Amino acid sequence: MNFLIRAKLTVSNLFHAFFHKKKSKIGIYGPPNAGKTTLANRIVRDWTGDAIGPVSEIPHETRRARRKENITISGSNGNSITIDIVDTPGVTTKIDYNEFLEYGLEKDEAVIRAREATEGVAEAMHWLRDDIDGVIYMLDSTQDPFMQVNIMMIGIIESRKLPVVIVANKIDLPDAAPQRIRSAFPQHPVVPISGMEGDNIEMLYEKMAETFR
C-alpha cells in the first residue's frame, strides 16, 4: 500500500515538475523619479484593485523593493501571464543627503532617507542578480536616455539574458521625446506611455504578456 502511495506521489511530483510553469518575478527598474512606483501602482490597481506604495516628487521615495504577488495580465490577443511585480528603488551610483534638503527635508530626515536609499539600491542590485526573471526598464522620456546608469543597467540585464520591455514614460509632458529612447536601445521593445494618465497602458500590457510568457 505504501509503495502505491509513494509511486502516486512521485508521478504527481514529476507531472508538477514538467507541466507547472514557474511564476515569474518581473522587476520594475530604472533611475530615480522615472515613475516606477506610479506604474507599479497602476498595474496592481488595474488587475487586482490594490496598490503597491506611495509616490513623491522627492527622489528615492521607494527605498525598499516591494513585491505584489499573483497578478494576472491579459493582452487583447489572448495572451495571459501571472506574475509577481517587484517595484524597486531607483538605481544610481551616488546619493548625497544634501540633495534632499532642497526639497525642504530637515537634515536628520534627509540623512535617514539617504541611508535607506543606499540600502535600497544595493538590495535592488541583489534582486536583479538572484531573484528577477524579467525587467520593465522605466525611463523618463523628457530626460537623456544615454545616462551612464541606463547604459550600465541595460548591459547588466542583457548579460543575465533577462527578457526586457523598455518603457518611455511621461509622454504627457511637452518635452517628451520617446523616439530618443527608441534610437538609444533599438535592440529592445520600447513602449511609450504615461503612467500618470494611463496613455498607451493597454499597449504595455500586450507587450508584457508577449515578452514575459
Add this chain to the structure above:
Amino acid sequence: MIQGVQIDFLSAERMDRLTMMEKIRLILDDVREGNIVVLEKGLAPDEQSKLIEVTMMEIKPDGFSGIELETYPVKGGDGFGGFFSKLVGKKAESRLTVIGPANQLKTIKKDENLIRAWVSSR
C-alpha cells in the same frame, strides 16, 4: 607641493589579473582617496553590478557620496546594445572607463567617442 588631482591609468593587463572583488576594492579605495581612475578596458556587467552595490554600502553622510562613472558606449555601430553584433555572436567589449568621486568628477559632455569631464580638487 603642487596642488592637484591624482589620476591612475590602469591597464587591461593589470585588471585582468584581478578577481572581481579585487578590482572593485582597487577602484573604490583609489576613488575614496579623491583620485580619478581610468580603466583601459571597462568592467564586465557583473562587475558593474557589484560595483554599484558595494559603492552604496560605503556611502556615508558628510563623507563618501558615491562615484561618477563614464564609459564610451559599447562598440558595434548599430545602437548602444549592438544588435548586429549580437546577431553574429560577437561579444560586446566594454571600453575605456573613467571613475571618480561623485563630488569631484562631473561629466560635461559624452558621445560615442568623447567623454568630456571636469575634475575639482577636494
